[in-house]
Amino acid sequence: xxxxxxENPETPDPNGNQDVNMRDxxxxxxxxILALTDSPTPARLRLKQELDQAKNILKSQLDH
Amino acid sequence: MIGVTRTFSQTAWHPEEQDPRQFQMIxxxxxxxxxxxxxxxxxxxxxxxxxxxxxxxxPVPPSTQFCDAMWSAGYQIIFVRRxxxxxxPGLPDALLAKxxxxxxxxxxxxxxxxxxxxxxxxxxxxxxxxxxxxxxxCYRLLQLSSEIQFCIYSNPLxxxxxxxxxxxxxxxxxxxxxxxxRSGLQIAVRGLKxxxxxxxxxxxRQFAQKSPGDQAYIEAHKADFREAGLMLQNMAPDxxxxxLQNALIEDTEWDPEITRDSRAVxxxxxxxxxxxxxxxxxxxxxxxxxxxxxxxxxxxxPYVSQGAFLETLKAHIPIAAQI
Numbered sequence: 001x002x003x004x005x006x007e008n009p010e011t012p013d014p015n016g017n018q019d020v021n022m023r024d025x026x027x028x029x030x031x032x033i034l035a036l037t038d039s040p041t042p043a044r045l046r047l048k049q050e051l052d053q054a055k056n057i058l059k060s061q062l063d064h
Numbered sequence: 065m066i067g068v069t070r071t072f073s074q075t076a077w078h079p080e081e082q083d084p085r086q087f088q089m090i091x092x093x094x095x096x097x098x099x100x101x102x103x104x105x106x107x108x109x110x111x112x113x114x115x116x117x118x119x120x121x122x123p124v125p126p127s128t129q130f131c132d133a134m135w136s137a138g139y140q141i142i143f144v145r146r147x148x149x150x151x152x153p154g155l156p157d158a159l160l161a162k163x164x165x166x167x168x169x170x171x172x173x174x175x176x177x178x179x180x181x182x183x184x185x186x187x188x189x190x191x192x193x194x195x196x197x198x199x200x201x202c203y204r205l206l207q208l209s210s211e212i213q214f215c216i217y218s219n220p221l222x223x224x225x226x227x228x229x230x231x232x233x234x235x236x237x238x239x240x241x242x243x244x245x246r247s248g249l250q251i252a253v254r255g256l257k258x259x260x261x262x263x264x265x266x267x268x269r270q271f272a273q274k275s276p277g278d279q280a281y282i283e284a285h286k287a288d289f290r291e292a293g294l295m296l297q298n299m300a301p302d303x304x305x306x307x308l309q310n311a312l313i314e315d316t317e318w319d320p321e322i323t324r325d326s327r328a329v330x331x332x333x334x335x336x337x338x339x340x341x342x343x344x345x346x347x348x349x350x351x352x353x354x355x356x357x358x359x360x361x362x363x364x365x366p367y368v369s370q371g372a373f374l375e376t377l378k379a380h381i382p383i384a385a386q387i
Contacts, residue, residue, distance in 0.1 A: 024095035032176035043322040050172035
């Protein structure tokens with residue numbers, strides 16, 4: 001984003017956080033969750049919890 | 065196996081034509097997600113992969129000289145530019161909302177992408193190097209990927225005294241502002257970009273003022289730091305917020321029950337304040353992680369103190385280091 005674009009929020013941000021890949025992000029998160037489920041340890045379960053939250057928010061956005 | 069790759073040196077990286085640090089777009093297996101990756105000398109070789117996840121302050125690879133030194137010691141540098149740090153979009157907006165940044169969804173998702181990158185490139189026995197703001201990602205990645213044999217957390221920011229060591233004072237105020245409010249974030253990012261636009265080298269000299277070793281590294285690699293300055297100017301405010309929030313607000317996930325038995329060490333530089341040093345030692349003790357202090361460097365300590373970095377690798381990965 002250039003300074004001018006930053007100043008003018010109506011200009012689409014060419015490097016912004018487009019959600020075009022949201023489905024793929026969800027797949028990546030789900031695959032990580034699956035890997036963590038294989039051999040659970042307390043640490044991996046906590047990481048899984050973070051990923052579960054990511055999965056929920058991505059799913060709710062996609063369903064919306 | 066490397067997935068679909070495409071070099072894009074014309075747009076993304078401007079050092080000399082023959083620079084062996086050209087970036088490739090790596091498409092992650094079975095997704096449309098791409099990451100910007102620098103595989104030193106372009107093709108994966110029969111060397112131990114030394115995977116570097118970049119910090120927000122330096123989204124460019126280490127110097128060719130550093131990459132060559134690692135190559136000679138049996139390692140191949142694979143440098144990943146994080147989503148939103150360069151020419152590709154950041155994480156989806158949904159993950160960059162305040163709640164998702166705070167509850168760890170965003171950072172865990174980003175770690176999942178890097179785990180997928182390791183699978184896509186079919187990397188084995190990886191040595192992982194975290195720098196500054198990427199260390200919390202590396203902490204999670206170490207739990208996600210069984211292909212990582214060892215991790216070095218360099219210049220980690222996970223201890224409570226972080227605000228005392230951010231210099232100069234104006235930059236500390238600016239960074240604090242990014243975390244306080246949405247409008248504060250926008251003002252601070254605008255200010256930072258203005259400084260970077262005027263003179264990126266001046267910015268980096270100021271930022272690295274505590275360390276003569278870092279200063280010398282900046283002077284020797286000005287083109288790299290100009291490039292890094294351009295990358296920072298191109299970064300979206302939400303990406304700034306996400307990364308700084310993770311780095312500067314204590315990440316409570318760092319747990320001695322996990323770190324005590326992990327295959328990892330902390331690398332820090334001597335060229336910092338006494339208070340920071342005491343604080344980082346206390347945190348390393350709490351986490352049960354060995355700590356190595358290199359004589360030179362601070363922010364860029366592995367690049368500046370190559371000898372100490374290699375010695376650390378040799379001490380923990382003796383076979384690989386003897387190649």
